Amino acid sequence: MGVFKKLVGRRRGVDDLIFDTVNIILMLILIVIMLYPMLNTLAISFNVSTDSVRGGIHIWPREFTTFNYEHVFTEATILRAGLTSVLRTVIGTALGVFASAMVAYTISRPHFFMKKFVTLAFVLTMYMNAGLIPSYLLHRELGLVGSFWVYILPTLIGVFNIIIIRSFIEGLPETLFESARIDGAGEFTQFFKIALPLSLPVIATVSLFVAVAQWNQWFDVFIYNSSIPELSTLQYELMKVLSNSNAAYGSGAGAADQFARSASGQIETVTPQSVRAAMTIVVSVPIICVYPFLQKYFVKGLTIGGVKG
Amino acid sequence: MGEPASPLAVTEDLKKVKKPKKQRKPRNGFKYFFRRCREQKELVWMSAPFLIWLFIFRYLPLGGWVMAFQDYRPARGFFDSEWAGLKHFRFLFSDQRFMEVMRNTLAMSIINLVLGFVTAITLAVLLNELRNVKFKRIVQTISYMPHFLSWVVVAGLVSSALAMEDGIVNILLMNIGLIDEPIMFLGVGEYFWGIIGASDVWKSVGWNSIIYLAAITMIDQEQYEAAEIDGASRLQRIRYITLPGIRSVVIILMIMNIGYILESGFEAQYLLRNPMNMDYAENLDIFVLRYGISMANFSLATAAGMFKTVVSFIFLFSANSIAKKLGEARLF
Known part of the structure; x- marks a missing residue:
């Protein structure tokens, strides 16, 4: 009961005790609901695929193997898709965050005469969306279809990111910029030497947002580059595995097709279910490992942006 | 220099x-x-x-x-x-399928909106009532996790959780004794809106609670102390202090979200639909995609997309001006 007492803390009467108990139970249920699907997938990804088909695996593998991962990591398509995913995430984040920060800096300057105009022009686009087809035609005109840059350019700047960074820069002491101006620093110097270094917490937050969006994106691959294997990404490959099993939904063909692979002499097989599980873990692990460390920052960033925006 | x-x-x-x-x-x-x-x-x-x-x-x-x-x-x-x-618009509004699509879009959007608000506010309030800071932080961190997963991953998790054989939802329901036979959740159109709503809550409830929790921490602590001295119970304190305290944040977020009334989401529906639930799964975005990209009827798809943006604008401005008239917080 020691743990329980610790969780409940100093209690003030029976009502309080009941409330805290119910609350803690609810939170524990929430934790289970949030974690179970991923743990289940993790267990299946480490379980022998022909055994997983029998069912009954929960959060621990029954017959342990790493073969599903070996299969995923030796598949040329998946490796290449992984490379594209990493590239679009790195390039997209670097360029996107830089661009957002620069716009945010200009509209954070109280003396900038186009401040209102620039802000309005960006904010309007949050609700004014031309739609899929006009954008598609534009990107085709610009020669972006079938190119890597369709992953980067159309989504370069996020309005919400600008708002978050702007709020942060506006919160910096104006005297810093003033004294730099007196020392003869221009706007570029003030941006690179003062605004950018001091905004690192918010830059980290926005980088996380942009990186996650880039890493998780599959729709632009599907629309623009689905016929070019070199430009496929991990999420898109996973999506294909998923939609193959969806298309077979109800026809009973889902688990039936297995494909054999021989590795190091012995023959083991993988099923779509196991490949899907291993790939799900591969695409999710990088982000899951990173976000808890940035939690302090993004909670703050989200709050600033939400309250002021 | x-x-x-x-x-x-x-x-x-x-x-x-x-x-x-x-x-x-x-x-x-x-x-x-x-x-x-x-x-x-x-x-x-x-x-x-x-x-x-x-x-x-x-x-x-x-x-x-x-x-x-x-x-x-x-x-x-x-x-x-x-x-x-106006040929394409006339076609849209006389098309039986488009009416179904609008029904699905509005239904899923409203379900997501209401469920999203209620669950996120509830979670924020409950988190705020946790006394143990460490436990609170663990719950928060875990609840944010699904937000960082892609819809592709989430759709995969949802479809395995709902599977006929070996899906955890069916196993649980059978064990409790609520059902005798496993249900083919994704095979029944009528369940689709609920499934989308639940998946959306699973993915974003933790994330959406951040802003409400921040608003709650800005409430003056003295109010709680005064209420405690007056003998108010925990539930009464929530009812009379916490909820009124986050009212303006809720209203602003609601206005912002009403502008997205026709954005019922795209990825979840696209990834979880199948031939059996199609009549309930197809929303405006999938309709645009189907006509525009698959059937190359650019004009019709553009008309549908344009309709969406115009309606969003109308909703945004009306919600804003209603809030203004009622003397509430507003967006602009």
Whole structure:
């Protein structure tokens, strides 16, 4: 009961005790609901695929193997898709965050005469969306279809990111910029030497947002580059595995097709279910490992942006 | 730069700053504009490339809306395609399928909106009532996790959780004794909206609670202490202090979300639909995709997309002005 007492803390009467108990139970249920699907997938990804088909695996593998991962990591398509995913995430984040920060800096300057105009022009686009087809035609005109840059350019700047960074820069002491101006620093110097270094917490937050969006994106691959294997990404490959099993939904063909692979002499097989599980873990692990460390920052960033925006 | 400026340079700088004030030129017109551009040319250089980007990628496509009023043929382009007037809009509103699509869109959007608000606010309130800081932080961190997963991953998790054989939901329901036979959740159209709503809550409830939790921590602690002295119970404190305290944040977020009333989401529906639940799964975005990309009927798809944006704008402005009339917090 020691743990329980610790969780409940100093209690003030029976009502309080009941409330805290119910609350803690609810939170524990929430934790289970949030974690179970991923743990289940993790267990299946480490379980022998022909055994997983029998069912009954929960959060621990029954017959342990790493073969599903070996299969995923030796598949040329998946490796290449992984490379594209990493590239679009790195390039997209670097360029996107830089661009957002620069716009945010200009509209954070109280003396900038186009401040209102620039802000309005960006904010309007949050609700004014031309739609899929006009954008598609534009990107085709610009020669972006079938190119890597369709992953980067159309989504370069996020309005919400600008708002978050702007709020942060506006919160910096104006005297810093003033004294730099007196020392003869221009706007570029003030941006690179003062605004950018001091905004690192918010830059980290926005980088996380942009990186996650880039890493998780599959729709632009599907629309623009689905016929070019070199430009496929991990999420898109996973999506294909998923939609193959969806298309077979109800026809009973889902688990039936297995494909054999021989590795190091012995023959083991993988099923779509196991490949899907291993790939799900591969695409999710990088982000899951990173976000808890940035939690302090993004909670703050989200709050600033939400309250002021 | 780098070395400290001499006092002389500073006084010279001050002179420079003072100069334009004395001249008192007219504050509008092209001349004024270009003068300001020259004065702040660095800031102009900094924002110009991105304004050009914004124009090309966000405003130029709006010109594509003319397609909605044409029988657009890719080979002919915008200028030589035949005008069709309101033909495509008339077709949409008389089309049985489009009406179903609108029904699905609105239903899923409203379900997601209401469920999303209620669950996120509830979670924030409950988190705030946790006394153990460490436990609170663990719950928060875990609840944020699904937000970072892609919809592709989430759709996979949802479809395995709902599977007929070996899906955890069916196993649980059977064990409790609520059902005797496993249910094919994704095979029954009527369940689809609920499944989307639940998946959306699973993915975003933790994330959405962040802002409410922040709003709750800004409430004056003295109010709680006073209420405690007066003998208010925990539930009463939530009812009379916490909830009124986050009212304005809730209203602002609601206005912002009402602008997205026709955005019922795309990825979840697209990834979880199958031939058996299609009649309930197809929403406006999937409709646009199906007509536009798969069937290459650009004009009809553009008309549907345009309809979406216009309705969003109307909803946003009405919600905002209603909030204004009621004397509530508003967006602009």
